[in-house]
Amino acid sequence: MEQSLAIAVGFIAVLSLLLSPKAKSDGAFFKGLSPAGEQPGLLLLIFSQVTTWIFARSLLNAAILGFYYGVWGTLAYAAYYLSFLTGAKIIDSVRFQHGFTSIQAFLDDRFGAWGTRCYNFVVGIRLVSEIFANILVIGILFGVAGSSSYMFAVIAFAVITLVYSMLGGLHASLRTDLMQMILFLVVLVALTILVIASGNATLDNLLFKPFEITDPGPILLLVALLQVWSYPMHDPVMMDRGFLADRDTTRKSFLHAAWISVICITLFGTFGVIAGAQAQSGEAMNAVLLRILGDVPMLLFNVMLVISAMSTLDSTLSSSSKLVAVDMKWVAPNVRNGRMTMATFMLVGLLCVFLGNKDLFSAVAVSGTASMYLAPVIFFSLWGGKTDIPVWSYLATFLLALTGAALYFIESAGHTQLLGNYHKYTKLLFISASILIVGCVFFWLGSLSNSQKQRMQVAA
Incomplete structure (x- = not known):
């Protein structure tokens, strides 16, 4: 299965490279403008929002929470995607009601230099952690931590994603997000059909954990409902996409991204729920899924993780370059400095992976x-x-x-x-x-x- 997964990764990588035109202007690299200077359209923005937030670690978390805590664990994780609704309100207020061009500009106006320092600190950690987590998931798919296959997968995946991200910046990220989201939806539908056809998607399996308010699943759901008010504002990938298009397009993109993301995460999480219902004592989730579903569904399961990791990484790198060059103004906001920033963030993320x-x-x-x-x-x-x-x-x-x-x-x-x-x-x-x-x-x-x-x- 590793060989088939490697072929799938290579195919996605080639498509991503072909869809990544070299950025010839700062507007394309940092603002996602097309070569003709046009802003992204609604469908492009929706799919970009969804695929960059459904990253590999999110999919694994949704499935693992379902495995241990039933459908309530998966629903708790899906609740975090209501952040698109609060994020839409935040963007509309910052940009269109108060007239600021970024979150940093708003915080600087209200709280001065300390407002942006604290925010950039949290955002910087968020970006590094996303790079680290998604690369780590890819390594785990190909081998045991520290093995040669693990090391090769980690480095190769990082280099491939970095190359096409550096070529086109945010414009390339948006274009590849569209392709990656289409592939993601196709694979998700195929996997769902296979799971239903296997006869394992029964009501008894999905509800194998009864609802108890003191159980971890419902408790985490309450946590999510508290954190969704602030969670989107500290995520630069989501916030950056709120400053790319006109007001109506921006609002609709957030609203549609919310329900699409909740459905995708819930569907993927139910695979973990089904595995949890049929797990034997001490059996890991992947082992259960392989036993009850077979090789092909597990290959699709892993392909979805690869697609989500790649789509999140390129967007995270784009936001990293914008943070340093445009928002923090540490370097001049040109394409060369943007590419150097991407390489630096990727290197830091790799170092975190190798710390083990x-x-x-x-x-x-x-x-x-x-x-x-x-x-x-x-x-x-x-x-x-x-x-x-x-x-x-x-x-x-x-x-x-x-x-x-x-x-x-x-x-x-x-x-x-x-x-x-x-x-x-x-x-x-x-x-x-x-x-x-x-x-x-x-x-x-x-x-x-x-x-x-x-x-x-x-x-x-």
Whole structure:
């Protein structure tokens, strides 16, 4: 099966290279403009949104959560894709209501230099973690960590994706996203048909885990419903695509991406649910799927992971170059510097893979917790229209969220038991709720103190 998978990877890579015209302008490389200077259309933007957010680690997470916690685990992960709905509202407010050209511009206006420093820090970690996680998934598909096949797969995949990403920047990413999404949908439909035809997609299998509000699946669903308010704002891939087209096209692209993504993730996650219902004691998910489905469905399963990893990587590299050159202004925003930035981020991601630290893989999950410092920003400063929130409220909430993310990281990895012997998702719910509530209190107090100062100044 590895040989067939390698052929599939080669085919997708060749198509991606053929669809990646060399960027001849900064507009094509950083803004996704066509050679004629045109903005991306609705279908292109929808498919790009979906395929860049359904990345390899997401598919595996949805299936693994279904394997262990039933359909409720899969639905919990699918709930994170409601971020497209909150993301649409965030973009509409930042860009079309307040008139800012980027998230950084909005934060700089409200909180000055510290506003952008904190945000860029979180975004930078998010980008590196996405590169790392998707490359790692590809390596696992081809061999045991540290083996020659694993090392070759990791390096070859990274080089292929980097080459076509460097050629055309964001414009190439959008074009390849369209092709990759079409392939993804074709494979997903084929795999779903095969699973149904196998007779394993029964109601008993899908509902093998009963609903209990205290179980990890429903608990994670509550966590997702708390984190979707801030999660999209810290994801540069999603936010970047909110500044490419006109208002109507942008709004529709987010709304359609939401329901398409939820369906895709739920479908893929049900494969894990079916495996969990028929797993024997100590049997791994992939082994169960191979046993009950056979070689061809498992090949399609792995091909979907490859497609999603490649589509996410090229978009992540494009956002990395934009972050450094356009948003942070560390280098001049030209094609040469954009390509050098892509290579640097890819190198950092590869170094993380070769460190071989399992905790680094777990660290990907904490980004949603760290992003929650943005929830009060959205509620008070963006949607609430308050321009008088002091910087201390912003910084205090940022430090609170980082502390919460770090606490979840060490608790979920088993390094500490500061929050007791509860399941890690129960701890995550407690941490997320605490950050949201206390962060909003910080912003409320900051707004109150500024209002009092203004009244005193008027009285004087």
